[in-house]
Amino acid sequence: MITRSRLLAVATIALAGVLTLLKVPLASSQGITLFAAFVPGELPAAVPDSPVWQRTTAVEVPLSAQQMTVPRLTRGTIQSVRARVLHNGAQLALLVEWADDSQDDEMVRIQDFRDSVAVQFPLVEGQPFFCMGQAGGNVNIWQWKADWQADIAARQDMDTVYPDMYVDLYPFTDPSLGALAGPGDYTDPNYLPALASGNLLASITRTSPVEDLVAGGFGTLTSQPEDGQNVSGFGSWEDGRWQVIFVRDLSSQEEHDAVFVSDQVYPIAFAVWDGSNGERDGQKSTSQWLSLQFEPAVAERPAKAQPALAAASKEPFIFVLAPMAATLVLLALAVGGVYVVGSLMARKR
Secondary structure (H helix, E strand, O other): OOOHHHHHHHHHHHHHHHHOOOOOOOOOOOEEEEEEOOOOOOOOOOOOOOHHHHHOOEEEEEEEEOOOOOOOOOOOOEEEEEEEEEOOOOOOEEEEEOOOOOOOOOOOOOOOOOEEEEEEEEOOOOOOOOOOOOOOEEEEEEEEEEEHHHHHHOOOHHHOEEEEEEEOOOOOOOHHHHHHOHHHHHHOHHHHHHHOOOHHHOOOOOOOOOEEEEOOOOOOOEOOHHHOOEEEEEEEEOOOOEEEEEEEEEEOOOOOOOOOOOOOOEEEEEEEEHHHOOOOOOOOOOOHHHHHHEEOOOOOOOOOEEEEOOOOOOOHHHHOOOHHHHHHHHHHHHHHHHHHHHHHHHHHO
């Protein structure tokens, strides 16, 4: 005998099948969006505690240990970073903060590893693989390095770590300099091939603690030419916390640079290395792709906090509310149909 409860069960199963075929989710999660607030005037390029940062909401970005390829990270110590973004119509400034008990900013000895943070942008439409892109899907990476930040204040070398060391002579330099000889004192650059080839790792002086790179998959990370290193930055460690700022023009003429337009949305991802945990190369903690949404540039705007998600964005409605509303309508129709059929059958009996 067909009862009303059985009809309801059949209708529910049928509805679930229809929703599955139409790929309509019963629930949908909202992705994380960073909101780049517009602020007129100069950006706080080297002031992490500037009140200007409060004009946009900080977003907590979860991280997980990189397990996709060797060298894998068994256990990550940095679980998340907090990020804020500002722009003034010409430049963007990105502030990244995270907790770290140790300040690892030396890379002189082979057993030393640095603290570092990187931000990544696709150079193609859509979202390539979030770990350094893929073949045919290059990404632009900005990597801030704690030891490069320390080098700007005072270049580190062996005598920095071992101040009591003694060297009779550095070959191929002025003998009178002795242990005071540095890379710039070599008379023949052939004996410093990394420096002579323009390798940024061997640079004597640094103008920025950020390296501008491009990648198209694992093992393809490549530094951009020295004249194309156009990302500046600043980082400071205090009371167990790093605060790092990236600054770059929104536009760029470089082939492998991400380009940003006000009032647009771009994918963005993060990676962090903890030097005291022995992290380097692929041993890092990474995020998935997030959205970076730029507020339109205007001449004047009140200095008030902006929401982390753009109020005008239609994405939440399209991808969350619309499927939910469609599901509720179909469910209501199914229940109503079952009720009508059950009533008709009851009358016939």
